[in-house]
Amino acid sequence: MSELVIEKVWKEYGDQIVLEDVSLTVASRAFVALVGPSGCGKSTFLRMLLGQERPTRGTILLDGQALPQEPGPDRGVVFQRYSVFPHLTVLGNVLLGRELSASRYKAKLFGTARRNAIDEARRLIAEVGLSGAEGKYPAQLSGGMQQRLALAQALIMKPKVLLLDEPFGALDPGIRAEIHTLMKRLWHETQMTVVMVTHDMREAFTLATRVVAFERKRDRPEEKERYGATITKDISIWPPRLAGAPSVFSPDRDGPVISLGLRRDDPASSPSGEKP
Template sequence: MSTITIRNVWKEYDERVVLERINLDIESRAFVALVGPSGCGKTTFLRMLLSEEAPSKGEILIDGKPLAGEPTAERGVVFQRYSVFPHLTVLGNVLLSLEFERGGFFARLFGGARRKAMEEARAMLDCVGLAEHEKKYPAQLSGGMQQRLALAQTLIRKPKVLLLDEPFGALDPGIRGDIHALMRRLWNEESLTVVMVTHDLSEAFGLATRVIAFERPRLDPVDGDRYGAVIKEDIEVWPRRIAGADSPHRTPVLVSNSPAPGLDDPAASKGLGQDDLALQA
């Protein structure tokens, strides 16, 4: 269980207000996508969830307890870039998570403990589809594979909350589809509350249970910097996705007797408006 409560959070830098009056309750195992134009403060918001920055006002609670003042293992993160360690192999990267957890002062495991950790790391790599690349260094992997590795490295620590900062923004569309499928599966299987920053609306509606849009109101251009971004929209994706349950967004034809429509066939009716973005999932 890992609810996130944001109470009247403001963030200001000197004279500039970045975010104001942010109130949000994120329920356990939700998948929240934060969208908004560049510079609207969505990454700043994620940084506050990470404790990389502190709110100027207000408070953030996880399971009713205030956030620690620095990043901790209860909140995992995947950034767009530099999320993995370039000096370690794929296996070494995942193993390092366990070595930080169990390796004590020197963050190293030996003997049986190391073998056991390696087994766990291999299982995790298998889960994200990197099993045959375990000896490679990150520079030898494609962008999509690096992000899979970053996910594996983070999830093996079993964080309560997973924070994603435009993790798939730099990937090719095809690869992005694969990693979206992986992301959906991980969210269903692991006990995770996910908060993802993205500028891709279809990604937001395709993955999330709830899409939150930040926007900076332009009440008066003269004192524009005195108004921070606020929550402009808070949309529950419908029909509801529920973690661990079958997705309502898949075509139900798989259980019916009629053959699944081919790629070029007209889309099967799902009882939804064709403009519903949720259909793109």
């Protein structure tokens, strides 16, 4: 399970209120897109889900438990700027998460454990369409390939929640469409909940099961420090998108297919937690 419950969350920096009284429940395996004008606190909200920031007031729960004080393997993240290590190959970048989790200080695996981790990393690299590029360095990859690598980096740890901070905004339209197709397939085939920040409304309505809008209700210059942004709209996509199954009403050509290595979940439940 990977349910997020955000209850009456505020975020303040000194006298400036960025977010005020934000409450939201994200059901397990939902795909939620966060939209709104620049500077309204969407990325700040995402950083609080990651654990980089702490709420000034309110609580954030993951499966009924308070989030740890710092980021952990239960939450993966992909940023707009490719968060890959330039001195490591594609295989090395994907393998690093497994090595760090097994040996915090040496960051090395040995023997059977290393062979198993390499096999898993290679399967995941193939899943994201980078088969044959295992020995290349990030500088030798295109922007779209680097973003595929960043996705593989995040997914190797099998996170409960995948956080995306405008990850496709810098890509060309054609490459972005390919990444959208990949993202749909990965969401269908894994058991993770996805929360994505985007400025592209078409992207939000193409990928998500819900679109949540943040906005400052009071946005005059003299009000910006005294009032923060909050949720103004919460739109469920219709017909409903179900993780692991195509829509009954409008089958998705980018829906679930047979996976090379990632687990699939029971499609019987709706990701939004609501009956269609």
